[in-house]
Amino acid sequence: MRILVLGGDGYLGWPTALHLSQVGHDVAVADNFARRQYDFELGVESLVPIESLQTRVEAWKELTGKEIGVYVGDLCDHDFTLEMLRDFRPEAVVHFAEQRAAPYSMIDRKHAVYTQVNNVVGNLNLLYAIAEVDRDIHLVKLGTMGEYGTPNIDIEEGWLEVEHNGRTDRVLFPKRPGSFYHLSKVHDSHNIEFTCRIWGLRATDLNQGVVYGQQTPETALDDRLATRFDYDAVFGTVLNRFVIQSVLGQPLTVYGNGSQTRGIIDIRDTVKCIQLACENPADAGEFRVFNQMTESMSVKEIAETVARNYPGEVTIENLDNPRVELEGHYYNVKHTALMDLGLSPHLLSDTLITSLFDVAKRHAHRVKLPALQPKVNWRTHASPVQET
Numbered sequence: 001m002r003i004l005v006l007g008g009d010g011y012l013g014w015p016t017a018l019h020l021s022q023v024g025h026d027v028a029v030a031d032n033f034a035r036r037q038y039d040f041e042l043g044v045e046s047l048v049p050i051e052s053l054q055t056r057v058e059a060w061k062e063l064t065g066k067e068i069g070v071y072v073g074d075l076c077d078h079d080f081t082l083e084m085l086r087d088f089r090p091e092a093v094v095h096f097a098e099q100r101a102a103p104y105s106m107i108d109r110k111h112a113v114y115t116q117v118n119n120v121v122g123n124l125n126l127l128y129a130i131a132e133v134d135r136d137i138h139l140v141k142l143g144t145m146g147e148y149g150t151p152n153i154d155i156e157e158g159w160l161e162v163e164h165n166g167r168t169d170r171v172l173f174p175k176r177p178g179s180f181y182h183l184s185k186v187h188d189s190h191n192i193e194f195t196c197r198i199w200g201l202r203a204t205d206l207n208q209g210v211v212y213g214q215q216t217p218e219t220a221l222d223d224r225l226a227t228r229f230d231y232d233a234v235f236g237t238v239l240n241r242f243v244i245q246s247v248l249g250q251p252l253t254v255y256g257n258g259s260q261t262r263g264i265i266d267i268r269d270t271v272k273c274i275q276l277a278c279e280n281p282a283d284a285g286e287f288r289v290f291n292q293m294t295e296s297m298s299v300k301e302i303a304e305t306v307a308r309n310y311p312g313e314v315t316i317e318n319l320d321n322p323r324v325e326l327e328g329h330y331y332n333v334k335h336t337a338l339m340d341l342g343l344s345p346h347l348l349s350d351t352l353i354t355s356l357f358d359v360a361k362r363h364a365h366r367v368k369l370p371a372l373q374p375k376v377n378w379r380t381h382a383s384p385v386q387e388t
């Protein structure tokens with residue numbers, strides 16, 4: 001298949017592009033390098049050094065003989081988005097290209113507005129471009145489990161059968177997200193569902209849980225193919241941060257009492273899920289939602305699992321929660337659709353954590369310690385941007 005990966009320079013987009021290319025698809029990537037710019041803004045870098053997109057693509061060709069096309073541009077520029085689709089003529093578009101950090105979106109008004117404009121407008125331009133170029137293009141969109149929040153009922157895969165005053169209907173599952181970033185994904189989901197209904201577009205919304213890990217079989221082939229590994233309190237995700245904190249001898253920063261529970265997924269399963277979604281497209285007019293997570297764990301359990309596996313001493317520190325989120329809540333998520341398509345998940349294992357410790361140890365000297373401390377507070381209107 002011809003598959004266009006938007007956000008193909010990012011943490012997940014790059015390994016996904018490599019995986020799709022490896023299994024035989026004709027792949028191109030697009031990116032505006034906004035993610036590299038946030039690093040400059042925040043004064044941090046990926047723990048693992050990453051090459052330029054051009055060097056990455058050249059290295060892939062040198063090692064495998066396979067070519068990955070590159071489009072440099074911003075999805076918020078509709079002419080760019082439209083021309084790219086006209087030029088590449090994809091059968092599937094995988095859309096990772098958004099500002100994806102909840103704390104970044106909560107720094108202040110400017111960052112909240114940037115996040116929602118970038119994400120919602122970029123996605124809307126893409127929907128218009130698909131409608132104009134070829135309505136058969138399958139949109140595979142990265143949503144997030146945080147769209148649902150933590151309701152006191154089971155979380156279904158996107159849709160809910162409701163009985164109300166003696167009548168029944170199938171409605172989008174109610175959303176109660178926890179940041180302006182997570183809200184941007186809710187807005188995207190609504191816009192996508194609307195275009196499936198009115199224009200007959202075909203779309204899969206992948207509500208993904210928190211991703212952990214840094215290597216896939218393809219990125220591990222050569223250092224030049226490495227993907228990024230974020231540790232700072234703005235972009236670093238919880239398990240990856242706990243691994244790095246262990247290696248540095250720093251306390252694991254559990255926010256609140258750590259009883260908040262999240263869906264999690266190994267990066268190797270992320271790339272496989274995208275492959276499965278592309279190769280099994282939604283029907284014309286169908287807005288399909290998959291919950292892309294493989295297990296649930298509380299933050300406390302994640303910290304304890306990392307600490308148990310680390311060969312040295314690890315302390316766990318309960319910080320006042322800088323976010324506003326429920327603790328001790330109900331959490332039961334349906335996530336069978338991707339398994340039905342053939343996913344056999346990698347559950348969080350000791351081997352994976354040990355290999356992540358090795359990655360972190362190798363690059364530990366690159367860490368700026370102040371960047372580990374959370375400074376963005378949900379309760380204020382303006383938080384100091386990360387000072388290092």
Ligand code: NAD
Pocket residue numbers: 006007008009010011012013030031032033034035036073074075076095096097098099100118122142143144145208209210211212237
């Ligand atoms: P990332 O920031 O590393 O990658 C996103 C890429 O998109 C970056 O390279 C960035 O430069 C690019 N981009 C952003 N805005 C763009 C625009 N307007 N035009 C062109 N390119 C643009 O993020 P990631 O961790 O790889 O996440 C990818 C997607 O998966 C995001 O949509 C995110 O919300 C979703 N997701 C991530 C996780 C996770 O744990 N990392 C979990 C669930 C969902």
Ligand code: USQ
Pocket residue numbers: 100101102103143144145146147182208209210211235236237238239241253254255256260262263299323325
């Ligand atoms: N947390 C800690 N300590 C830390 C970091 C985080 O206790 O040092 C807690 C947070 O309070 C939260 C949980 O861990 O309860 C997850 O936080 P996170 O920063 O790992 O993940 P989150 O902000 O939810 O965002 C990440 C990605 C985002 C994606 C989302 C999937 O950055 O792109 O959408 O995971 S989900 O959470 O399922 O919505």
